[in-house]
Amino acid sequence: MSREKILAAVKQNKPAPVPLPEMLSFAYPVTDLTAAFTAAITKAGGATNIVKKGQPLTPAIKALFPDAQRIADFIEGDTTTNAALLQQPALLDVVVLKGQLGVAENGAIWVTDKDCVERVLPFITQHLVLVIDQPTLVGNMHQAYAVMGQQNPDYGVFIAGPSKTADIEQSLVIGAHGPRSMQVFIVEP
Amino acid sequence: MRVALFIPCYVDQFYPQVAIATLKLLQHLGLEVHYPMQQTCCGQPMANGGFEHLTHSCNSNFIKAFDGYDYIVSPSGSCVLHVKDHLHDHQQETKATQIRQRVYELCEFLTDIVQVQSIKASFPKKVALHQGCHGQRGLKLAASTETVVPWFSKPVQLLKMVEGLELVDLDRPDECCGFGGTFCVTEEAVSSAMGLSRIADYAKHDAHVVTGTDMSCLMHQEGLIKRRKLNMQILHISEVLAAGL
Amino acid sequence: MHTKPIPHAEAASAFLENKERVQWHDETLWFVRYKRDKIVNEIPEWEQLRDLASQIKDHTLSQLDQYLGQFEAAAIANGVTVHWAADAADHNRIVHSILAKHKAQKIVKSKSMLTEECHLNEYLETQGIEVVDTDLGERIVQLNKEMPSHIVLPAIHIKKEEVGEIFHQHLGTEKGASDPLYLALAAREHLRQKFLAADIAITGVNFAVAETGAIVVCTNEGNADLGAHLAKVHIACMGIEKLIPRTEHLSVFLRMLARNATGQNITAYSSHFRKPQPGSEMHIVIVDNGRTTQLGREAFRNSLKCIRCGACLNTCPVYRRSGGHSYHNATAGPIGAILAPNLDMRKNADLPFASTLCGSCTDVCPVKIDIHNQLYQWRQVLTQEGHVPAAKAAGMKVMAGVLASPARYSFAGKWARKLLRWFPSLALNKTFNPWAKQRDLPAPPKESFREWYQKNGGSK
Ligand code: SF4
Numbered sequence: 019m020s021r022e023k024i025l026a027a028v029k030q031n032k033p034a035p036v037p038l039p040e041m042l043s044f045a046y047p048v049t050d051l052t053a054a055f056t057a058a059i060t061k062a063g064g065a066t067n068i069v070k071k072g073q074p075l076t077p078a079i080k081a082l083f084p085d086a087q088r089i090a091d092f093i094e095g096d097t098t099t100n101a102a103l104l105q106q107p108a109l110l111d112v113v114v115l116k117g118q119l120g121v122a123e124n125g126a127i128w129v130t131d132k133d134c135v136e137r138v139l140p141f142i143t144q145h146l147v148l149v150i151d152q153p154t155l156v157g158n159m160h161q162a163y164a165v166m167g168q169q170n171p172d173y174g175v176f177i178a179g180p181s182k183t184a185d186i187e188q189s190l191v192i193g194a195h196g197p198r199s200m201q202v203f204i205v206e207p
Numbered sequence: 208m209r210v211a212l213f214i215p216c217y218v219d220q221f222y223p224q225v226a227i228a229t230l231k232l233l234q235h236l237g238l239e240v241h242y243p244m245q246q247t248c249c250g251q252p253m254a255n256g257g258f259e260h261l262t263h264s265c266n267s268n269f270i271k272a273f274d275g276y277d278y279i280v281s282p283s284g285s286c287v288l289h290v291k292d293h294l295h296d297h298q299q300e301t302k303a304t305q306i307r308q309r310v311y312e313l314c315e316f317l318t319d320i321v322q323v324q325s326i327k328a329s330f331p332k333k334v335a336l337h338q339g340c341h342g343q344r345g346l347k348l349a350a351s352t353e354t355v356v357p358w359f360s361k362p363v364q365l366l367k368m369v370e371g372l373e374l375v376d377l378d379r380p381d382e383c384c385g386f387g388g389t390f391c392v393t394e395e396a397v398s399s400a401m402g403l404s405r406i407a408d409y410a411k412h413d414a415h416v417v418t419g420t421d422m423s424c425l426m427h428q429e430g431l432i433k434r435r436k437l438n439m440q441i442l443h444i445s446e447v448l449a450a451g452l
Numbered sequence: 453m454h455t456k457p458i459p460h461a462e463a464a465s466a467f468l469e470n471k472e473r474v475q476w477h478d479e480t481l482w483f484v485r486y487k488r489d490k491i492v493n494e495i496p497e498w499e500q501l502r503d504l505a506s507q508i509k510d511h512t513l514s515q516l517d518q519y520l521g522q523f524e525a526a527a528i529a530n531g532v533t534v535h536w537a538a539d540a541a542d543h544n545r546i547v548h549s550i551l552a553k554h555k556a557q558k559i560v561k562s563k564s565m566l567t568e569e570c571h572l573n574e575y576l577e578t579q580g581i582e583v584v585d586t587d588l589g590e591r592i593v594q595l596n597k598e599m600p601s602h603i604v605l606p607a608i609h610i611k612k613e614e615v616g617e618i619f620h621q622h623l624g625t626e627k628g629a630s631d632p633l634y635l636a637l638a639a640r641e642h643l644r645q646k647f648l649a650a651d652i653a654i655t656g657v658n659f660a661v662a663e664t665g666a667i668v669v670c671t672n673e674g675n676a677d678l679g680a681h682l683a684k685v686h687i688a689c690m691g692i693e694k695l696i697p698r699t700e701h702l703s704v705f706l707r708m709l710a711r712n713a714t715g716q717n718i719t720a721y722s723s724h725f726r727k728p729q730p731g732s733e734m735h736i737v738i739v740d741n742g743r744t745t746q747l748g749r750e751a752f753r754n755s756l757k758c759i760r761c762g763a764c765l766n767t768c769p770v771y772r773r774s775g776g777h778s779y780h781n782a783t784a785g786p787i788g789a790i791l792a793p794n795l796d797m798r799k800n801a802d803l804p805f806a807s808t809l810c811g812s813c814t815d816v817c818p819v820k821i822d823i824h825n826q827l828y829q830w831r832q833v834l835t836q837e838g839h840v841p842a843a844k845a846a847g848m849k850v851m852a853g854v855l856a857s858p859a860r861y862s863f864a865g866k867w868a869r870k871l872l873r874w875f876p877s878l879a880l881n882k883t884f885n886p887w888a889k890q891r892d893l894p895a896p897p898k899e900s901f902r903e904w905y906q907k908n909g910g911s912k
Binding site: 020021023024025027028029030031032033034035036037038039041042044047058061062108121123124125126131136137138140141142158159160162163164166168170171172173174175176177178179180181182183184185186187188189191193194195196197 | 480483484496497500501503504507508510511513514515516517520521530536537538542586587588589592605606607608611612615632633635636637640643644647648664666672673674675677678681682692697699700701702703704706707714716717718719720721722723724725726727729738740744745747748750753
Binding site for chain 2: 460461464465468474478482489492493495496498499767769770773774805806807808809810811812814815816828831832834835836840844845848849851852853854855856857858861865868869885886887889890891892893894896897899900901902903904905906
């Protein structure tokens with residue numbers, strides 16, 4: 019009954035129709051998207067590594083996290099190990115996932131439930147590694163949504179850096195509830 | 208061009224020198240300036256206090272006083288904004304509308320209408336500018352730091368014409384001073400704290416003269432300065448622009 | 453129950469007694485605004501984005517019933533259960549019924565100003581259910597048995613030493629420890645246990661997309677996601693005004709929200725929830741609680757465009773010097789002051805007067821709400837409805853009479869100046885005249901300008 023009451027009140031009280039503005043598409047002025055993306059993600063507390071297509075990532079990841087015991091790598095790792103690790107996601111040290119696209123202006127990477135296997139993985143892991151193909155970089159959010167189009171995944175998230183908080187006296191602490199660090203591999207063709 | 212001088216009530220009563228400086232400045236530019244004796248107040252103190260419904264007679268009186276002039280000029284951004292936004296009279300709305308369109312704050316009148324290119328004044332001192340909020344954000348006398356627009360400032364444009372005057376940069380170029388009409392007494396503690404922050408900013412930048420487009424803001428800050436016996440002088444922008452005339 | 457809260461001016465003056473604290477509060481929030489200025493100036497089309505955001509919201513409000521219907525249908529098709537709550541009590545009952553159905557005892561909640569507005573935690577407590585706030589700032593104020601003092605920075609009024617003491621008492625951190633890194637880590641460990649054990653997660657909603665039925669939640673800490681993904685049930689609570697028509701519109705709002713809020717390009721996580729996880733439940737509670745009334749108030753309806761970025765609080769020179777709690781309302785600051793009277797005029801009649809009408813809030817607002825004009829308009833409404841002191845009304849009547857007549861005005865002015873010269877001590881009496889508490893009065897000149905003008909005829 020609240021539903022009808024609310025909708026009736028909205029109907030009665032809403033203003034005269036206002037047209038929906040035409041969406042403007044703002045161009046992104048920077049040409050070197052990789053550099054811009056790197057700057058943005060660095061500002062957000064993350065880091066990028068640029069690699070060539072075909073170059074194996076595992077050694078680089080091992081080098082970045084020498085102490086990591088439990089690495090769930092959904093790009094180069096093997097299924098059995100990953101399945102075993104997924105039994106206790108809270109113990110994961112590193113999760114390696116593929117991202118669909120990166121946004122140069124803000125360093126955000128679009129990841130859907132299809133990409134992250136379990137929705138909780140990019141959040142519960144101590145460290146997150148996202149891998150994106152350089153050609154998927156776009157300038158800004160308008161372009162990002164234009165590329166994603168009507169994809170409408172069941173769940174999707176823009177991830178821009180490790181989790182962080184400044185809730186104690188505005189001092190920035192990297193590593194709030196989610197990952198304490200984030201590494202991005204940009205794979206050049 | 209017939210110009211009427213609109214002098215806010217508290218300037219008339221407490222700061223006649225500001226009104227005189229405004230008059231001199233305008234006359235110096237060769238303008239025919241009148242001061243309609245009928246005028247009292249724009250009604251802002253009541254309206255901002257929530258009593259706009261009591262301003263009717265005030266408004267009619269204002270219209271009577273200023274009807275028929277080409278321009279109405281006032282050394283107060285706040286009062287001008289009030290007139291522009293709220294001067295109405297259902298019995299003579301056409302006249303009210305005309306007045307709302309013809310009323311100007313002194314600086315914008317000088318830069319936009321008279322389009323002065325030079326001013327003879329000389330004021331060889333370090334000066335801090337307090338941009339009154341109503342003038343700045345309401346009348347758009349200057350770009351506000353919140354917005355992403357090309358920088359401009361009509362008061363600064365004028366002050367730059369004054370010989371010897373050195374304008375200091377403030378940490379917070381356009382923060383409110385806390386006057387706010389009745390706010391200055393109903394929220395006395397916050398109001399004073401805000402004013403003291405402004406004053407600290409001037410002092411930090413070694414300015415011993417503070418000027419601005421609104422005497423009300425300056426009156427409040429002057430009160431704080433005098434109570435603390437600080438070495439800081441308050442002058443309305445008209446007094447600076449008329450210095451040495 | 454409905455006692456009048458401490459008026460803003462009084463609470464502010466108490467807050468101002470601790471000079472060091474106030475200065476810190478002011479400077480810290482000013483720094484947030486500074487960072488915001490810096491980053492928005494990197495976006496040359498900022499003002500166009502503001503126009504666009506404002507127009508999208510205006511449009512949505514003008515067809516809100518259709519968009520709510522569209523959203524509901526899409527959400528249901530997505531397998532989400534949609535609930536409607538007319539007011540706070542309704543909202544709390546609905547949430548409670550979901551918890552009860554699942555016999556849930558362990559609840560985690562990420563930031564939601566709506567649940568604060570509805571006092572959900574207190575309500576559930578009376579039902580014997582404890583909710584753990586998981587946003588670090590909210591957890592701090594929750595442990596300290598307080599309300600958030602800021603919609604984006606809930607614990608901005610608390611110093612790290614105090615956080616240290618709160619955590620020492622509740623989380624067993626070392627006594628005297630005040631290093632933010634250490635304290636945040638302790639909170640991380642404490643809250644991770646809560647996330648892992650939670651039966652149900654409650655989140656707020658930043659945007660609700662009508663065409664897809666998706667809700668978008670933005671956090672930096674990752675708490676909304678950890679909660680929602682680990683619990684079997686996700687309850688998202690939203691006001692009716694969170695709607696936007698299409699997914700592409702998110703691009704406008706997500707470009708603005710974090711930049712304007714904290715000076716970041718974007719929050720660490722912008723999560724789009726459309727369907728429940730396989731094997732889980734997702735509920736959306738759509739709440740009115742006075743919003744439809746506000747929609748009907750022409751002068752105030754566009755306050756419903758607010759995206760809760762908090763920038764108007766950060767920029768407000770009054771808020772920075774009076775603290776969020778002085779607004780005695782879940783949402784403080786300028787936006788709180790135009791929302792609160794809609795809920796309860798008597799209780800919140802002081803708030804629209806807690807402003808100088810400087811207009812900084814209006815200029816900083818990403819959706820172009822004319823906040824300071826609405827403060828002005830609320831003053832008129834509150835006065836008309838009899839919510840201002842009688843003495844003030846009487847004084848204003850006298851003033852109106854004097855100012856309506858040039859003769860009475862000249863007479864009064866002359867005598868005021870004379871009295872000031874004759875009895876300066878009277879005018880400087882701090883009890884009669886709050887002006888004089890910290891300020892001197894202007895030295896009364898012998899003659900007014902009009903007297904001078906009459907003598908000098910305006911000649912040079
Ligand atoms: S009113 Fe505007 S500035 Fe204030 S919180 Fe809402 S959106 Fe942000």
